[in-house]
Amino acid sequence: MTELTDLFTVPALDQGLRAPLRQALDGKAKPVGALGRIEDLALTLGLIQQTLRPAVVRPVLLVFAGDHGLTRSGVAAYPAGVTVAMVDTLLMGRASANAFAKVVGAQVQVIDAGVAADLSDRAGLVHAKVAPGTKDASTEPAMTPDQAQAALLEGAAMVRAAIDDGADMIALGEMGIGNSASAALLMHRLAPAPLIDCVGQGAGHSPEGMARKQAVLAQAAARSDATAPLEVLTQFGGFEIAMMAGALLGAARAGVPVIVDGFIGSAAALLAIRLAPNARDYCIFAHASAEAGHRRMLEAVEAQPLLGLDMRLGEGTGALLAVPLLKAACALLSDVAELKDILEAAR
Ligand SMILES: O=C(O)c1ccc[n+]([C@@H]2O[C@H](COP(=O)([O-])O)[C@@H](O)[C@H]2O)c1
Numbered sequence: 001m002t003e004l005t006d007l008f009t010v011p012a013l014d015q016g017l018r019a020p021l022r023q024a025l026d027g028k029a030k031p032v033g034a035l036g037r038i039e040d041l042a043l044t045l046g047l048i049q050q051t052l053r054p055a056v057v058r059p060v061l062l063v064f065a066g067d068h069g070l071t072r073s074g075v076a077a078y079p080a081g082v083t084v085a086m087v088d089t090l091l092m093g094r095a096s097a098n099a100f101a102k103v104v105g106a107q108v109q110v111i112d113a114g115v116a117a118d119l120s121d122r123a124g125l126v127h128a129k130v131a132p133g134t135k136d137a138s139t140e141p142a143m144t145p146d147q148a149q150a151a152l153l154e155g156a157a158m159v160r161a162a163i164d165d166g167a168d169m170i171a172l173g174e175m176g177i178g179n180s181a182s183a184a185l186l187m188h189r190l191a192p193a194p195l196i197d198c199v200g201q202g203a204g205h206s207p208e209g210m211a212r213k214q215a216v217l218a219q220a221a222a223r224s225d226a227t228a229p230l231e232v233l234t235q236f237g238g239f240e241i242a243m244m245a246g247a248l249l250g251a252a253r254a255g256v257p258v259i260v261d262g263f264i265g266s267a268a269a270l271l272a273i274r275l276a277p278n279a280r281d282y283c284i285f286a287h288a289s290a291e292a293g294h295r296r297m298l299e300a301v302e303a304q305p306l307l308g309l310d311m312r313l314g315e316g317t318g319a320l321l322a323v324p325l326l327k328a329a330c331a332l333l334s335d336v337a338e339l340k341d342i343l344e345a346a347r
């Protein structure tokens with residue numbers, strides 16, 4: 001329990017380097033402010049890493065996988081078995097996330113946070129299963145309070161191991177059929193926002209499928225009036241979302257920047273921020289997902305995403321595409337000449 005209290009204690013970001021970083025950016029060989037939000041990104045990274053020379057050399061993507069009991073009530077169009085099939089694809093290096101990771105030079109780790117199938121024989125998989133999937137949140141709590149806490153702590157342990165191995169940037173991804181339904185319920189209670197504004201297509205839905213998803217989620221929401229973050233997580237799931245939130249808090253506590261992916265990743269970030277508001281300052285929101293509700297969720301955490309590519313895949317694919325922007329922001333501070341030298345040469 002003490003460990004959990006520790007996890008929720010994220011120190012406020014030290015703002016001491018803000019002025020020197022601004023000055024360094026203004027002093028680079030370019031018109032003041034001409035690199036727009038890349039300059040803001042450089043400043044953010046400098047503050048998080050507490051240096052005038054931030055670096056993103058070893059980015060690591062953690063992909064948390066989990067199954068959702070809500071799928072038994074028909075919230076997802078794709079079969080629940082796709083979760084384990086995609087875990088295997090990720091382990092084989094053949095998922096979109098692997099392809100993008102290769103392009104941007106990131107390492108990928110796949111974590112069983114709560115997949116229903118027994119995956120103990122899978123080589124290369126990080127085994128952190130809290131339970132074989134959540135319960136159906138439309139009829140009962142998704143998990144027990146103990147399981148919620150265990151998942152948060154596992155996520156933090158996972159990120160600590162990655163940082164000990166040299167990771168200087170953590171990207172968070174997920175795989176879990178049905179998890180856009182859990183994420184919608186979390187957003188509904190934690191943003192907060194009307195449920196109807198939180199429910200989107202997920203991986204895809206027919207109009208009838210959407211109507212069923214909305215009805216099932218209304219039933220889930222009617223079952224519990226929870227608004228406290230830990231209780232909301234316990235009621236609505238899921239294990240991979242809990243683990244992402246724990247990982248985010250662990251990274252923030254270690255002063256390591258976190259790239260948040262799409263709708264489900266942002267729900268995990270929202271949960272982490274409601275548990276420890278200072279965690280917000282360690283997050284970089286990669287992209288605006290095409291999932292309805294994501295824009296509003298981003299507003300709830302006062303985030304302006306870097307990219308808008310109409311993506312809604314998950315796996316951390318959007319987070320990975322933001323990595324080159326982060327590297328460019330670092331290179332601006334480390335590699336670019338000084339404006340004063342340019343002006344002198346121009347005299
Ligand atoms: O990241 C997003 O914005 C996003 C939006 C919609 C769906 N997804 C992915 O699709 C799955 C969830 O969709 P669903 O319909 O099964 O709830 C899950 O594996 C997510 O990674 C991801």
Ligand SMILES: Cc1cc2nc[nH]c2cc1C
Nearest residue numbers: 078082086203313314315
């Ligand atoms: C094939 C497939 C791959 C995914 N990756 C993340 N969510 C997904 C959902 C589906 C259906």
